[in-house]
Amino acid sequence: MNADKIPDIIIGRLPVYLRALQRLADKGVLTTSSQELGEMIGISAAQIRKDISQFGEFGKQGTGYSIPFLVERLRDILKVDRIWDAVIIGMGDMGHALARYNGFVNRGFRVVMVFDNDPNKIGQKVGEFEIFSTAVMIEKLKQQKIKIAVLTAPASSAQEIADQLVKAGIKAILNYAPISINVPDEVHVQYIDPVTHLQRMTYYL
């Protein structure tokens, strides 16, 4: 199957495979098996073999997967064999934490600008970043051709900011606001809401 046709549900698992494989690579491990990988990440070995076979033949029965080769292929498929510039909108506690998070850059992303609409915050520093006004956001994002935004605004202003991000040419939004946002089909949104994750677990308690 062509890499362009990989089902979305499989695409969702590839970053998890990549993270586990990179962790093994960091330890100097050169080969792994679907069994070992499955135990690391809690996905069945059969599922992993099926997912990985979607984009070519890797490894042989009994010899396992070459980690450097599989890492390279996954980074290529997910397009994180490059560094993507990203911006953060909303410099509350969560925005601050993300602006200072050092786990982006070795996995394909670099925060390049941060924004807020609070006059008291604009011009202040967060780590290496000066907080810019959302009033100049569209202009700055267009200038630098930014495609990725992390949205940590409150629920009350999330949709309005999302509309501006779309106008600015943003194509992927990681939304921390506890609200679903409406964007055109060509703009991708992923949600991070700790409460939905917690509620998903309490069902089983």
Added chain:
Amino acid sequence: MNADKIPDIIIGRLPVYLRALQRLADKGVLTTSSQELGEMIGISAAQIRKDISQFGEFGKQGTGYSIPFLVERLRDILKVDRIWDAVIIGMGDMGHALARYNGFVNRGFRVVMVFDNDPNKIGQKVGEFEIFSTAVMIEKLKQQKIKIAVLTAPASSAQEIADQLVKAGIKAILNYAPISINVPDEVHVQYIDPVTHLQRMTYYL
């Protein structure tokens, strides 16, 4: 179908439905349709109808769903018709942001204690919380019969802390560490890793 047998993939969508319905309820809206809900959250009306029909008959063709009734039923199914005590382990930037997050309590959760293993942080205040040492974590969690932990430790210590949480009787872990953790089957884990979400979107860019 009995609520105990709802497939996990549906359970994963219920908190999203609940969030959207509570948002409508907050605006004073009393009824909604699968179409309206679908437009809010980007899930097809047919899927929503099918999911909701898993746990009983709600609404009628043409009249829509009663929001207060559906909210009550979802809160009951997800067991967030009560307040769950939760703890946070790891008082870095992310732990701080979560300790001060005010979006937990009206959705079923209350942070009651926070922990870190850094001697320089222990005893300091984060909002209303004093940071406790992880050395007393097992004892305190057992004493207060805590079942839910939010883990924001670095990848290097996440598994070790997860092992301690399991010993302490924790049954649900929301893991912000960028690593898969191994726990017994009866312990539930959900992952929040912004990079896996970002990588899932770059595939499409």
